Amino acid sequence: MFNSGLTNLVPDILGGHKQGKIKGTVVLMTKKVLDFNNLNLNVGINLGLGVAGSVLDGLRQFLGGAVSLQLISAQNADPGNGLGKLGKAASLEGFVMTLPTLLEGQSAFSVQFDYTHDFGVPGAFVIRNNLLTEFYLVSLTLDDIPNHGSVHFVCNSWIYPANRYRSDRIFFANKAYVPSKTPPALAKYREQELITLRGDGFAELQEHDRVYDYATYNDLGWPDFNKNLARPTLGGSSEYPYPRRGRTSRPPSKSDPNTESRLLPAVQNFDIYVPRDERFGHLKLSDFLTYFLKSISQDLRPLLESAFNFLSNEFNSFDEVRELYEGGFQLPQDVLKNISQRMPIPMLKELFRTDGEQALRFPTPKVIKENKSGWMTDAEFARETLAGVNPGVIRALQEFPPKSTLDIRVYGDQTSKITKEQLEQNMGGVTVDEAIQCRRLFILDHHDAFMPYLRKINETSKKAYATRTILFLKEDGTLKPLAIELSLPHPDGDECGFISRVVLPADQGVEATIWLLAKAYVTVNDSGYHQLVSHWLQTHAVIEPFIIAANRQLSVLHPIHKLLYPHFRDTMNINALARQALINADGIIELSFLPGQYSIEMSSKVYKNWVFPDQALPNDLIKRGMAVEDSECPYGLRLVIEDYPFAVDGLEIWAAINTWVHDYVHCYYDSNEDVQQDSELQAWWTEIVEVGHGDLKDQPWWFKMQTRAELIEACTIIIWTSSALHAAVNFGQYPYGGYIVNRPTLSRRLLPEEGTPEYEELKKNPEKALLKTITPKLQTLVDLSVIEILSRHASDEVYLGTRDNPNWTSDVKPLEAFKKFGKKLEEIEKKLIERNNTETLRNRIGPVNMHYTLLYPTSEEGLTCRGIPNSISI
Known part of the structure; x- marks a missing residue:
């Protein structure tokens, strides 16, 4: 392992300044490691620990000038252009084989920079990729800057070959500044980076672009394929108001210029444009989601549909439904063979289990694990x-x-x-x-x-x-x-x-x-409303405009950007995949849920009455009459139903988030005037109101963003919605709904009239009558396949109160406040476990003997029915 620090400090004969070397460490991941087709070969390999020679050979391409970096001074500007002084280019020199903080798939390299004392403290760096392919840059750490110590750059970004960019890629050190306090040497770099991220609003967007821009939901229909697959544009009208999504720049459909064309089914990996850094760039279960959604919609669903052309699509008894988990679902051998060929077995096992040659078998949902009839x-x-x-x-x-x-x-x-x-x-x-x-x-x-x-x-x-x-x-x-x-x-x-x-x-x-x-x-109605409104609209869809606006208007140096960044991870990508395979015309939601082709249109009607301040949990409870204000009660609220697990646990989490945000905001804003004079913050909020949620821009309830209290409340709502609220409505989907009889998604018959054959069947065989009314086999298999994967936690999920990089900021007070936040969540989790062991709180377990655990902050990997990820990452 190399020695860190400033070495060989000698006088610079020409300039009279002492010069030497600053050593640092670059951490990156190769495209091959992150490529889906190679994941099975790479999972579990730590590239820093004695890896195979072939892998090292692949990493050697980064040496010898293939990747170069230049430091930018935060303290001293070039008098000619006002930009921070630029250091001499340095190349990656060798492998760092024993870095203890390396994660799966990461590789570390040493780098040395020429340094003179008049350069000052580095505040940014430029990186050039001279290779023919991209890589994922995780971080740069500089050690022992004279009179300063270490400097950390948290990057988490894809770096494409230099000829793909109009301007060099730049990264800033992990210190936060409101715009007016930005070091002058970095100010223009800060402004230029935001200009790059906004784009020009017109150019066709390429894979390597990082442009954030807005579009309406005009990409769900497919009129070019079939006129019955046309869908109305959501957003941009009073009839169908909707939050905005990220612009993809795909051309319009041939048959309808107001509808964006769709990717053809043959396109591999659902290659939908999202800003490059919004794509999954880490080894996690949701990296498989693209593959699964494509496989389910393009392989599994057609195979099942063809099978059920010859098989009965009806369950005959509750026992037959339970065979999905206990014995396996019988399918013709040729169908099973086709499924195994199109969905390779290691991938298939992540979706549902098989017993080899006989049947598909799903995990047993928690709702029937302890009591089959509760x-x-x-x-x-x-x-x-x-x-x-x-x-x-x-x-x-x-x-x-x-x-x-x-x-x-x-x-x-x-x-x-x-x-x-x-x-x-x-x-x-x-x-x-x-x-x-x-x-x-x-x-x-x-x-x-x-x-x-x-x-x-x-x-x-x-x-x-x-x-x-x-x-x-x-x-x-x-x-x-x-x-x-x-x-x-x-x-x-x-x-x-x-x-x-x-x-x-x-x-x-x-x-x-x-x-x-x-x-x-x-x-059935509740299942549809849950999926379309409580889950999709009120978490996934409403958050996307906040993400787009944050990246367009808040520099990565901005304290609010640093606060919210972890709560935006993967959301734009997951939403893009949903538009391609879940909520699209004839997609999985339309197939499996009652509203069918009117599904997302129905959510638009609900959005008309969406009120941002009411997304705060206390306000929501009061509005629904589930709580009343009472200063003598915890959090100033008295619950009407004392044992209301979602509200009781949720208020604990809400209050912890609110305290954390309060402490953080007060680290950077000393007064309301500071909020008012923050140009980036004001631009961010204006864009959210007038563009991102522009169909509701004239509503009087929007915060004016003139006080610290408004900023704290807004950020708390965003974090709550992205983390705890999404966890509460997502990770219980399979534990509760995996048993389709408990949460059916379709109804196909009205109540039978007395004197009809259906009524007689109702009397003689109640189970069969119910099963003929609700979701049949085909839709059940497709629905379960999707919600089983959506209810899982990734192996490297980042949970509320934690960050994926401990060096996310160098500012001491925010770090202290964040540590306090993490400890508070640990205390809350212990309290929630104690509540679940309190026998008098009967709503926490119920006849099915299933504790309410969805708002436990932490979780293990897999189908756990607990855990609050930082973001809407699946």
């Missing part, structure tokens, strides 16, 4: 509204009967037809008025979101209701459902309102089966 109970149905995968929709009922927000001129009177008498049958003597006064009545309302689409949905093979579910808070702190209203558009026209049937709980006879079916219709 999901059927009213207690579990109600508990999952508080502690399931979609716990942020239930609200307190504050008026009776429940009313609608749909336009009465278009949809008529949509006021609920549930009566007080129907509810009070099961309220133990408590009246509806008393229960509302005491906040003991709650509603899971999927009426307004679905009613406008029901007429269209029910013209297809899918059949559904708009639903309202009323629940009652019992003395023991648990909920029980009182009634479910199943509604359909009025047969005489939308303007005439609706017709409905109110179903009440029953545990015997055909009424019990009808009640079970009613709960299934509710869960």
Whole structure:
């Protein structure tokens, strides 16, 4: 191992300055290591520890001037141009074989820079790649700068051959500055880098580009292939408002100039443009996601569809559904052979398990691991509204009967037809008025979101209701459902309102089966709303404009950029993959979920009422009537349902994030005036409001970004949404929904009428009747294949309260505050574990014997149903 530090310090005869060498270490990863096709060969190999000679031969290409670096002074500028003084170019010299901090796939090289005392402290460096291919630059560390110590440059960026760039690639040291406090020698470099990242808004974007720009969601349809695959543009209109996505610069479709053309299925790896540094650049499970989505949509789905042309697409019993996990799903040998050929076995095992030649087999979902029938109970149905995968929709009922927000001129009177008498049958003597006064009545309302689409949905093979579910808070702190209203558009026209049937709980006879079916219709709606709104819209889609604006307007030197950067990792890439294979026309979501071709359009209607400040957990709970302000309670809130696991755990996490952001912001902003005078910060916020979320720019609720309090609240919301909220609605998808009967995604029959064959089947074989109504085999297999991989944690996931590089900043106070944040999260996790062992908190475990763990901060790799990653990274 080389010796670090300044060596050979001798007088410079010409300039009279002492000169010498500064030694440093460059860490990088080769393209080959990060290439998907080579991952199986490279996983587990640490390139710094005695690797094979062939690998070392590949690394030798970086030596001998192939990669050069030049330091830039942060203290002394060139008088001719005002730019920081540029040092002499230095090349990588040799391998560093024993660096203890190297991670999988990383390689370290030594480098020496000429140095004179009048150069000062380096604040940036330029790097030139003279190779023919790109590599991933992780970091540069300089040791023992005279009178300063070490300098760290955290890079995490792809470096392409120099001839691909219009200007040299530059990286800054890990110290943060608001714009007005930037060292003058670095100011112009800072400005130029932002100009590069913004692009010109017109040029065709190439793989190596790092340009961040905006576009509407006009890339989901495929009218060139089939006119039935046309979809409306989301964003840019009052009819279909939507957050903006990243621009790809693909040309318009031939048949519709307003629709962006799509990648052809033959394109390998879903090569969708995102700024190069937004692509997965680390060894993690989500690196496989591109491959899996492509394989599922282009290989597995067609094979299954062809198989089910000859096989029954119906489950006949709950036992047959459980065979997916216990014995395996039987498919014809030729289909299994095709699957194994198109999806190589090591990759296939990550998706689902096989027993070799007989069947596909999925992991057993947690919801049926301990109790196979607990999901059927009213207690579990109600508990999952508080502690399931979609716990942020239930609200307190504050008026009776429940009313609608749909336009009465278009949809008529949509006021609920549930009566007080129907509810009070099961309220133990408590009246509806008393229960509302005491906040003991709650509603899971999927009426307004679905009613406008029901007429269209029910013209297809899918059949559904708009639903309202009323629940009652019992003395023991648990909920029980009182009634479910199943509604359909009025047969005489939308303007005439609706017709409905109110179903009440029953545990015997055909009424019990009808009640079970009613709960299934509710869960189908909840599954669709969860996937399209709670998950996709309210985490993935709404965050992307913040990412784009941050990279366009906040320099990497900016303290807020450093604060938010880890919470943006992989999100643009994951969203691009979703647009290609999940939420696109005829994609996996349209195939597997009730709204079908209206799926993303429906989320646009919900976005009309999206309010950024209400994304703060305390505000959300108050708005839904699930909490009231109370200064004597923790966090200033009193929960209406004391044992509300998502809210109880969430408030702990929210408060920890808020404290961390408060401490961090106060390190850099001494007053509100500092916020107002921060030019980059103001440009960032203006662009978010007027462009990124421009369809809502005239709403009065936007922060004006004039105070530290507004900045703290905004950053807390962004971090909460990207980390904890996404974890709460994502990583339980397979543990709860992997058993399709618990969370069906489709309904295909309405309630049978008495006297029909379907009604007789309902009486004779309730299981078969239910299974004929909900998600069939093909859609189940596709859905499970996707949510199983989406519910997994990567091997190198970075969790809340941690960073992938301890040298992310050199500023002492933020480091101290971040350490405090990490310790607080450790304390919270211990507290959450204790809560889950408290028997009186019945909503934390329920009949299925499944603890609420989704907001535990940490996790191991895999399908764990816990852990809060920093970002929406899968």
